Amino acid sequence: MKKQAQIIILLLLSFFTASAQESPYQKAMKKEIAKLTSTDSLPVLQQSANAFGRIAELNPGEWLPVYYQGLAYTFQAMDKSLSLDRKDEALAKADELAQKADALSKNNAEIVALQGFVLMAKLNADAANRGQSLSGPVLQTFGKARAMDPKNPRAYALTAQMEYGMAKFFGSGTEKACGYAKESLAIFASQDEPALKAALMPTWGKGLAEQMARSCQ
Amino acid sequence: MKIGFTLLLLILTSAAIAQISISGRVSDHKGQAVPGVNIYLKGTYDGTTSGADGRFAFTTTEAENQTLTVQAIGFKSQELVLELRGQPITANIVLAESINQLNAVTISAGAMEAGDEKKSVVLKPLDIVTTSGAMGDITGALLTLPGTSTVGNDGRLFVRGGDASETSIFIDGLQVGNAFGSTTSNVPTRNRFSANLFKGSFFSTGGYSAEYGQALSSALALNTVDLPLRNQGDVSIMSLGGGYTQTLVKDNRALTASANYYNLAPYQSLVKQNFDWEKAPSSWDSEISLRRKWGNAVTGKAGFIKAYFHTEGSNMAIWQKIPGNDGRGDRVKLNNRYHYGNVSFRHSGSKGWLFYGGAALSDNRDAIQLNADDIRQVNRIFHSKAVTVKDFSAQFSLKNGLEYYAKTYSEALPGQNLKRQFTDHQFNHFLEATYYFSNRLIMVGGLRSGHSTLAKETWFTPRFSVAYKLDNQGQFSFAAGKFKQLAEEKLRVRQTDLKNSAATHYILNYFTVNNNRTFRAEAFYKNYDNLVTYKGLASDPENLALNGAGYARGVDFFLRDKQTIKDTDFWITYSFVDSKRRFAAYETKVQPSFAPRHNGSVVVKHFVTAMKSLLGTSWSWNSGYAFNDPNLPGEMQRKTKPYSDLSLSISYLPKPNVILHVACSNVLGRQNVFGYQYATQPDESGSYASRPVGQGAKRFLFAGLFITLSKDKKANQLNNL
Numbered sequence: 002m003k004k005q006a007q008i009i010i011l012l013l014l015s016f017f018t019a020s021a022q023e024s025p026y027q028k029a030m031k032k033e034i035a036k037l038t039s040t041d042s043l044p045v046l047q048q049s050a051n052a053f054g055r056i057a058e059l060n061p062g063e064w065l066p067v068y069y070q071g072l073a074y075t076f077q078a079m080d081k082s083l084s085l086d087r088k089d090e091a092l093a094k095a096d097e098l099a100q101k102a103d104a105l106s107k108n109n110a111e112i113v114a115l116q117g118f119v120l121m122a123k124l125n126a127d128a129a130n131r132g133q134s135l136s137g138p139v140l141q142t143f144g145k146a147r148a149m150d151p152k153n154p155r156a157y158a159l160t161a162q163m164e165y166g167m168a169k170f171f172g173s174g175t176e177k178a179c180g181y182a183k184e185s186l187a188i189f190a191s192q193d194e195p196a197l198k199a200a201l202m203p204t205w206g207k208g209l210a211e212q213m214a215r216s217c218q
Numbered sequence: 219m220k221i222g223f224t225l226l227l228l229i230l231t232s233a234a235i236a237q238i239s240i241s242g243r244v245s246d247h248k249g250q251a252v253p254g255v256n257i258y259l260k261g262t263y264d265g266t267t268s269g270a271d272g273r274f275a276f277t278t279t280e281a282e283n284q285t286l287t288v289q290a291i292g293f294k295s296q297e298l299v300l301e302l303r304g305q306p307i308t309a310n311i312v313l314a315e316s317i318n319q320l321n322a323v324t325i326s327a328g329a330m331e332a333g334d335e336k337k338s339v340v341l342k343p344l345d346i347v348t349t350s351g352a353m354g355d356i357t358g359a360l361l362t363l364p365g366t367s368t369v370g371n372d373g374r375l376f377v378r379g380g381d382a383s384e385t386s387i388f389i390d391g392l393q394v395g396n397a398f399g400s401t402t403s404n405v406p407t408r409n410r411f412s413a414n415l416f417k418g419s420f421f422s423t424g425g426y427s428a429e430y431g432q433a434l435s436s437a438l439a440l441n442t443v444d445l446p447l448r449n450q451g452d453v454s455i456m457s458l459g460g461g462y463t464q465t466l467v468k469d470n471r472a473l474t475a476s477a478n479y480y481n482l483a484p485y486q487s488l489v490k491q492n493f494d495w496e497k498a499p500s501s502w503d504s505e506i507s508l509r510r511k512w513g514n515a516v517t518g519k520a521g522f523i524k525a526y527f528h529t530e531g532s533n534m535a536i537w538q539k540i541p542g543n544d545g546r547g548d549r550v551k552l553n554n555r556y557h558y559g560n561v562s563f564r565h566s567g568s569k570g571w572l573f574y575g576g577a578a579l580s581d582n583r584d585a586i587q588l589n590a591d592d593i594r595q596v597n598r599i600f601h602s603k604a605v606t607v608k609d610f611s612a613q614f615s616l617k618n619g620l621e622y623y624a625k626t627y628s629e630a631l632p633g634q635n636l637k638r639q640f641t642d643h644q645f646n647h648f649l650e651a652t653y654y655f656s657n658r659l660i661m662v663g664g665l666r667s668g669h670s671t672l673a674k675e676t677w678f679t680p681r682f683s684v685a686y687k688l689d690n691q692g693q694f695s696f697a698a699g700k701f702k703q704l705a706e707e708k709l710r711v712r713q714t715d716l717k718n719s720a721a722t723h724y725i726l727n728y729f730t731v732n733n734n735r736t737f738r739a740e741a742f743y744k745n746y747d748n749l750v751t752y753k754g755l756a757s758d759p760e761n762l763a764l765n766g767a768g769y770a771r772g773v774d775f776f777l778r779d780k781q782t783i784k785d786t787d788f789w790i791t792y793s794f795v796d797s798k799r800r801f802a803a804y805e806t807k808v809q810p811s812f813a814p815r816h817n818g819s820v821v822v823k824h825f826v827t828a829m830k831s832l833l834g835t836s837w838s839w840n841s842g843y844a845f846n847d848p849n850l851p852g853e854m855q856r857k858t859k860p861y862s863d864l865s866l867s868i869s870y871l872p873k874p875n876v877i878l879h880v881a882c883s884n885v886l887g888r889q890n891v892f893g894y895q896y897a898t899q900p901d902e903s904g905s906y907a908s909r910p911v912g913q914g915a916k917r918f919l920f921a922g923l924f925i926t927l928s929k930d931k932k933a934n935q936l937n938n939l
Contacts, residue, residue: 029263044254048267051256054289055265090291090320104514129734129780129787130342137447171874172827 029056030065030201037073038205043080049073064106065201071098071115072205078122088126095119110150111203117142118159132170139163154192155203157185158210165213175217182213238302241275242309244268244288252290252313260285260297278302292318315657317612322657323687327697327727327740328425330363331418341421346413349821350834350867350881353920356409356416357398360438361838362819364740364774364791365423368838368861369812371892371911373406374398377423378744379770379797379813380435383706384721388430388439390524390562393623395580395599399501400554402536404892404911405493410503410530410556412476414452414463417443424742425697425725428648428664428681429605429619434703434721434746442524445509446472450928457921458482470511477504493914494537494546503530513565521565528558542897542907551587556580570609575619577602592632597707600624613654617664621646627707640714642672642704650681658687670704675717677702692730699723705750705762713762720747734781744770749801755898756802768799768807788822808854811893814840814861832869834881837862845893848906858891877924887916 023031033056037049053070060066074095078088099116106112117139124135140163146156161181168175189207197204244255251272258265264278265287278284281302286309288296293313300307330341345359352358357375361368367376374382387397389411401407420439422430430437445467452463461478483498505528513520532554539547562576578601586593605619623646628639650664664681681699688694702718710716727740749766752759774793780786797813800806809815819838826833842857850856867881884890890913897907 025263044267044270047254051254051258051265051267051289054256055258055263059261059263086321090318093320094291100514127734141447167874170827171871172830173874 026056026060026063027201030069031198034069034198034201037069037076041076041080043077043082046073046077046080050077062105064102064109064112067098067102067105068112068115068203071095071102071119072203074098075115075119075122078126085126088122092119092123092126095122108149110146110153110156113142113146113149114153114156114159117146117156121159121163136163136167152188152191154185154188154210155206157181157188158206158213161185161213162209165216178213179217182210182217185210186214236281236304237277237279238281238304239275239277239306240286240300240309241273241306242311244272244274244290244311244313246293246313246315252293255288255290255293255313257286257288257311259300260287288313292316292321317654318657322654323660323685323693323695325660325662325683325685325695325697326693326729326738327683327685327695327725328422328723328742330421330423330738341419348823348832348834348867348869349836351821351836351838351863351865351883353881353883353918354413356411356413356419356440358408359413360421362789362791362821362836363421364738364776364793365436367793367795367812367814367817367840368863369843369892370861370863370890370913371404371406372812373401373408375436375438376812377436378742378772378793379768379795379799379810380721380744381810381812384433384435384703386430386433386437388437389526389558389560389578390442390576391429391439391574391603391605392560392562392576392578393580393599393601394558394578395625396556396582396597399532400552400556400582400584402534402538402550402552404538405534405536405914410558411440411528412478412505415442415505415507415526416440423740424723424744425681425683425699427662428650428666428679428699429617431621431646431648431666431668431679431701432623432644432703434701434719435744442507442526444522445470445511446474448928450926452476453923453925453927454478455923455925456480457919458485472507472509474507475505478502489915489917489919491915492912494539495535496537496549497533497535497551499532499534501530501532503528505529518566518568521563523561523563525561526559528556530554530556539909540897541895541909542899542901549587549589553585555583570615572607572609573605574607575602575604590633594628594630594632596626596628598624598626615652617648617650617652619646619648621648625707627711629708629711638711640672640711642670642710642714644671645669660685664699668702670718672710672714673704673717674715677718690730691732692728695727695729697723697725697727709750709752709759709762712759716750716762717748717764719749719764719766721745722747734779736776736778738776739773740775741773742771746770746799746801749799751801752803754803759803766799766801766804768797768801770795770797770799770813772796783824785825785827786822787824788820791817791819793817804853806853809844811843811845811854814843816841830871834867834869835865837864839863843891843893846896847894847908848896848900856894858893861890861892862886862888863890875926875928879920879922879924881920883918883920884913884916889913889916 033049033052050070050073053066053073057066057070074091078091096119099112099119102112120135120139120142124131124139143156143160146153161178164178164181165175168178189210194204244252246252253268253270253272255268257274259278259280262280264276266274266276268274284300284302286298286300288311290313294316296311346352346356349359349362360366365378369376372382375385376382377385387394397410398407399410418441422437426437446465449467450465454461459480461476463476465474479502481500486495486498507526509524511522535551537546537549558580560576560578564574566572580599582597584595601623603621605617607615607617609615623644626641630637646668648666652662654660661684666679669676679700679702683697685693685695701721704718705716722745725740725742729738746768748764751763751765753761772795776791778789794816795813798807798809817840821836823832823834840861842860844854844857846854847856863884864886865883866885870878891910893911894908895911900906
């Protein structure tokens, strides 16, 4: 009886440890996601892109490492200190990765939002020359992401940023932009962040939404 | 037993902590540190990123043979096999540069690109409408670029001492016959195609690729938009007419249809004209374009098919004064019908294969009534093309293309029951190899061969270009090549066995783009051989032969700056051309009328956010046109006063989807003269009477309202314009 109890306890223990024991993939992903979303240092972003590249290579069926790798390159291109050439280089890579992620996971609003983000970064890199030709495609891509998933807070936050910039340019009202920012914040508030984090799903963008909401005040 | 267990545990832990450190430095071939490099053991999570000094270090618990992978943007990936035997490993890695299309040198000799994103662009599609003197005409905007000269009584493209017929125009790689509207002499024409069809263009003023032929001076390749963004309707209401365009987009397909009508009569009734119009020009056109895309660029297999049809009609009747004659002159009535259609495709396959090509047909019919005489001219050009490009490596690619042309031309005098015509079949092959020695040095060599069944001639024209990029963003390029062209239809129909005229180009170019400033300088020498000469008048040439020759040489400069002045974009162009040729009815080598020696232009655009407006001005100038005065000895001895035109425009965006564009050309009201016409016979005093060839009106005022209707209220026509 005592032995049986021991075996059961042992079995249970091993079961628990096994379930609590994260796979190397999850462990590596969690570490890198935390790093990526908490930095704006160029070398760290490059480290992060490289790390996701390594993870992606070992897990060729997963879209998330490719997605985060693309995101890391997009964040790099937002750095004002880089030359236009370097920004375009990073964005060409980001674009390639976003397309690769899209091939791995079709009709994924998160990936479409990233594609829009890459386009927006391209526009921002040389707004005077690219504003006219790219603002349409940027808004359209974000619109597509919102239509695919009306609860994607990043698609709303990025739309807010784009609309805000355009409203400033045309000298028109920012109500539309602010509406998107508010909507984004509401979605962020309703989400179970720890659960998403545990599932390695994207949670970034809240800072951007808050910043947009502040600009609106 | 207990001891044994402990031992086992010890062994296990020691194995677990048997970490091997791998460290080293990554540098490029010059020994400079490469930061941000991804260095890892293939198939494991173990790896790191090199630091600012190119150094890296990481540990691994892996054992035995492992592959170390080294990757960085802009460099070729490297793999090294490491033997992991408990000893720390030091690896110093030298990375080789990879060819990067984004930063690599491009051939810029003779070439001026227009597009949206590429950095080498000189002019953007948007510039075509916002350049105030252009009035929405593609050619008008190109005339503010170096190497061109404004010939205000013609309206076509004259490049570097070349006649307008020496420029060939292509849409999606396929030749467009009669790209300019039919007109009567000394009444300027416009490009038939609306600027909003195109997403970009490649304008070459010489030394162009072996892909283009039958153009002695210049090639203009226009590329149509791919998939439009959204469903939308575009309304345009202009002082000379109006139109509507509907775009429908679904998934990977799109359809655009448009119809336009223009009539200058109401405008001309308000503004006094120097021309004696009996019936002001009026025209209509309609277009349909269809697009379909397939595949996915990531999987490597993707393609695009485009079909485009354009049809139009125009009418005008004008009285043209005859020098030395007091009457109203000759009455010219012109009725034109024009059709153009093309189907083009491109498909990128796996393993570096690219295929493109298509077929195009243009059909131009002019019914002319010159006083009582009826003249009918029909010009038809069929062009088909198939090209394969194979990238053998990042360094080397080979382009191989075949073309077939069928050209038919006829002219008839129905009243006299006279008709003459010809049909020519032309076969061309071109081969072009591109080799990147590095990101800094590129070389392109090509050979184009052709055969005309009518001229019974086979020809080979070699082309070569090389470009080298300097440390400071700037680059030098050089291009040379031979170019052949058969005579214009109107001449060829009189003597169908005329063989090719030839030109040889040498071009040296310096080009730099930095921080929103573009500077371009080019020197060129062009040699002409076997130009067509004849006796008598251009309207009735006799004794056609290939006895002409000539040259054009010069330099031109272009500076565009969007940086220095806030919200302002401006460009300055200066071209010098020294051209002399014996051709047409010229007896000696002289400066042709269409090649002013000094040409300049300044274009300024200033965005005023508070007014939601783009203000524009452009000034173009040249040193005057040579002309022949029969009262003096010699040929082409005189020159008109300099040409000058200052234009102003404003584009106002009251709402994002509404644009009001108002433009006025020649605001200073200068009476520009493009040459003089002389009587064919001297008067009683023995001198030839003359009259100046001038402008239709002092100024031209254009006003247009462009409204876009779409779900996305922000969409406007500026994108397309």
